[in-house]
Amino acid sequence: MPHANDIERIEESRSRDAISDDLLANQNIDGIPLVPEPSQAVLNERQKVDYAEHRRRLIQWGLHFGKDPDRADGYAYETVRVRACRLDAFYRWVWTEKGRYTTAITHEDADAYMRELVYSDSSNTHKANTQKALKMLWKWKAHELNEEPWEPAVTFSNYGGSIKPRDFLTRDERTRLREAALEYGTIPHYNSLTAEERSEWKALLAQRFGKPKSDITRADFDRANGFKIPSMVWTSLDAGLRPVEVGRAKVSWVDVENAVLRIPAEESSKNEDNWVVSLQPRTAEVLRLWLEERQQYEKYADTDALWLTRRGNPYKSYSLSHLLKKLCEVAQIPTENRKMSWYAIRHSVGTYMTHERGLAAAKAQLRHRSERTTLRYDSAPIEDRRSALERMG
Template sequence: MNVPVVSSPVEERLDERQLVDYREYKRDLLKWLHHLGKNPDHAEGYAETTVRQVSYKVDKFYRWLWNEEGYTTSATPDDADDYMRHLVYSDTEYSTGHKASSQKCLKRLFKWRRHELGEEVEWEPTHSFSPDASQPRDYLTVEERKLIREAALEYGSVPSYSALDPQERQSWKRYLAQRFEKPIDDVSVSDFDRANGWKIPSLTWVSLDCGLRPVEVERATVNWVDTENNVLRIPKAESSKNTENWIVGVTERTSTALERWLIERQQYDQYQDTDALWLTRHGNPYNSSSLKYILSRLCEIAEIPTENRSLSWYAIRHSVGTYMTREQDLAAAQAQLRHKSPETTMRYDQTPIEDRRDALNRMG
């Protein structure tokens, strides 16, 4: 699990002995969340992205508490209520989503203390911060989806080795040496081919088709891929919600990109001992942060404006649900997004603004 035990602000706030104590406290919490936290009776833990969020929000809560009362790990339900009131009345305008997420993370903290530390600490929050399920989410438009798909082919691309003169090759070798973190004399023709590879296009296109969550990108293996039938076969044990096996369709275009990537993937040492479908150039699984960076670069290449928008990898998923509902129906979107409950899919059922304008014109 690649989650920092404590954040930098905590390290700066505590003295050495306090930091040792708090780090041990947090390490036990994160371990429990990852392996048992979601359903202790069935040994089902949370995804790494959830554990990371809890870790960050719990650190913020304790830093606030230490400023109020001094160092302690023995937070009480009253402390949690006071912190939520602090978020409500703070001069900083925290979003409803942030307050709801903070509340949820603190409930997981108290749940751990009850299950693992044997403390009789029940917390029933005095405030509710459930975000409006119908609140519009940032998602990609149909035109932006097309631009992102095309931008994936340009992502990180370099000129063909054979098309460059010696001076140009040397310049591009310096760039690739920095990119692949290797000496310039070790840069070869294969590195030029690698820079124009199919990893990013296949990852992006599969996400555009299937609305992959970040944790599903992280868990994806070569065994999911069935290019003969143009589908992904996601086993129950590896699906995000662990509810059932899923068969999700992809386009022929995406299937071709996957075929090319699976062949190319065999050339790289970092994949020799793993069945992971995609890894970063450092050999690590992708996460929300690294995927958000990719989307940001794709938007930059495609010249998609991102000002006043909160675009994460989920923006791709939201677009799949929104437009699949429009092109087919709610049932099709539910299957493609791998939702057990149709109520969950309805949160992605947003009539695009262009459709609403057309409706208004027709209404007169």
């Protein structure tokens, strides 16, 4: 016969379970369950509470920021609802594979799940939509938790799966982009213009800098031909800076004398280790010129930010993608049928550094935690494949 204390503990446990079940039954966001029934069946009560909070943050972010975080533009309700359901299935698969509950999902988990899908009997539509759900998950992790974005090597469409390299700049395009950064936004020298021409350029500069035409001075002409854009582009071409790293970059990172960036662990996008990233001497020189010029601008007076937009804000993905497209126009780099974002610069660094110096060098330069992440760049650049075709006859 059970002891009275045992009976009391059993009753308390049953009471807690009943309360927990009632709470979970009401835990949803606009009808999207935080802990769907299949997960309730495999989690204990404390795990359910943790999983619900994890999902709450993800789902709310998806509804309000997911589509374009920089503009606070969320996904449609139905999109988030369906993706949340697919992600729940993914998490349960991870728990089964690892033999334990966790919300610390890794790139390796996602890649393994994609490989499972390749060989599954699921439809191509299901495979493609599941991958979109996982991309939303890592978009949230990158934006809110400062984690490394997931870049799957296996991609799915409604017509099937394929393994293909990410869009990146060729060697020739990298050179042209570097040169375009020197040309972009330049204007004639103040003294070389007639009064009428100077008036026209003042109107243009007033629009660019967001100030009245009457306030445009000779210093603004010098500013228009400054080194902010070249230093930002050239540093990204060497270091493969992610958009978030461009936004976070500090003056204190720059070591001009040794031609490196020194990114402390607490300011890196991975928050794991200090990074020392190599720069070309000419990039270091452009950075030196920008640091001198930067001191002339009032908006930098109370900040260590290396680069700010004309409105005094840190650069973000949208503004950087817009800048890159403008630079591609100047450089006459084709962008049709290409995903031309700031990551195209980073992908080119990974591809060519891997080709020139191997995975270890690319891993260090791109600041990857795992070499497996760098493996996606271990493919022959298009120029080498073209040469191979010519040799093949």
